Amino acid sequence: DGGITQSPKYLFRKEGQNVTLSCEQNLNHDAMYWYRQDPGQGLRLIYYSQIVNDFQKGDIAEGYSVSREKKESFPLTVTSAQKNPTAFYLCVSGDYTEAFFGQGTRLTVV
Amino acid sequence: AQSVTQLDSHVSVSEGTPVLLRCNYSSSYSPSLFWYVQHPNKGLQLLLKYTSAATLVKGINGFEAEFKKSETSFHLTKPSAHMSDAAEYFCVVTLVVNDYKLSFGAGTTVTVRA
Numbered sequence: 001d002g003g004i005t006q007s008p009k010y011l012f013r014k015e016g017q018n019v020t021l022s023c024e025q026n027l028n029h030d031a032m033y034w035y036r037q038d039p040g041q042g043l044r045l046i047y048y049s050q051i052v053n054d055f056q057k058g059d060i061a062e063g064y065s066v067s068r069e070k071k072e073s074f075p076l077t078v079t080s081a082q083k084n085p086t087a088f089y090l091c092v093s094g095d096y097t098e099a100f101f102g103q104g105t106r107l108t109v110v
Numbered sequence: 111a112q113s114v115t116q117l118d119s120h121v122s123v124s125e126g127t128p129v130l131l132r133c134n135y136s137s138s139y140s141p142s143l144f145w146y147v148q149h150p151n152k153g154l155q156l157l158l159k160y161t162s163a164a165t166l167v168k169g170i171n172g173f174e175a176e177f178k179k180s181e182t183s184f185h186l187t188k189p190s191a192h193m194s195d196a197a198e199y200f201c202v203v204t205l206v207v208n209d210y211k212l213s214f215g216a217g218t219t220v221t222v223r224a
Binding site: 031033035041042043045048050090092094097098099101102103104 | 142144146153154156159161200202204211212214215216217
């Protein structure tokens with residue numbers, strides 16, 4: 001079955017550490033996105049990619065980095081420069097007919 | 111630039127009464143529009159979508175939405191709310207001229223009173 005898979009579901013990070021969130025899709029979508037969701041703030045775009053080896057900053061890219069070496073994969077790294085990383089992170093892939101969502105990763109800084 | 115505005119951050123209704131969630135977009139181009147629902151601690155699920163076919167779109171769970179180009183709106187309605195409709199709802203817009211980049215509204219939280 002086609003779909004989009006995020007891992008891990010829960011992630012704990014010590015202050016000062018970088019962590020990488022995985023996102024894989026087998027839907028053959030060109031476009032993939034990373035969003036951050038905080039209580040009462042909806043979904044905010046971190047990075048998006050429309051094609052392999054190319055990606056664009058979203059509204060809150062500071063402290064994050066991404067890569068798009070393969071069409072199927074769009075990992076997100078939360079760096080130590082992100083001052084408030086505790087949030088729910090959602091990966092999305094899609095086209096103009098529909099967006100498909102991963103199940104999300106809840107990142108907590110301990 | 112496109113943007114999406116969900117006009118109500120929170121809607122509270124009684125079970126069995128109608129639900130209206132409002133969404134406006136700003137663009138001079140024809141968009142594709144979606145409504146997604148997110149139940150607590152769950153992922154997002156597609157309710158319905160408009161992609162330049164019929165302007166009245168019927169979705170799952172009794173929801174429907176009407177695309178009104180003159181008003182740049184895509185409001186979501188349901189004639190009779192059920193307790194299971196309590197969730198957060200997102201209006202999403204994408205445009206061909208913007209490389210189909212997804213734009214999300216801020217979300218509307220729906221509570222249903224017994």
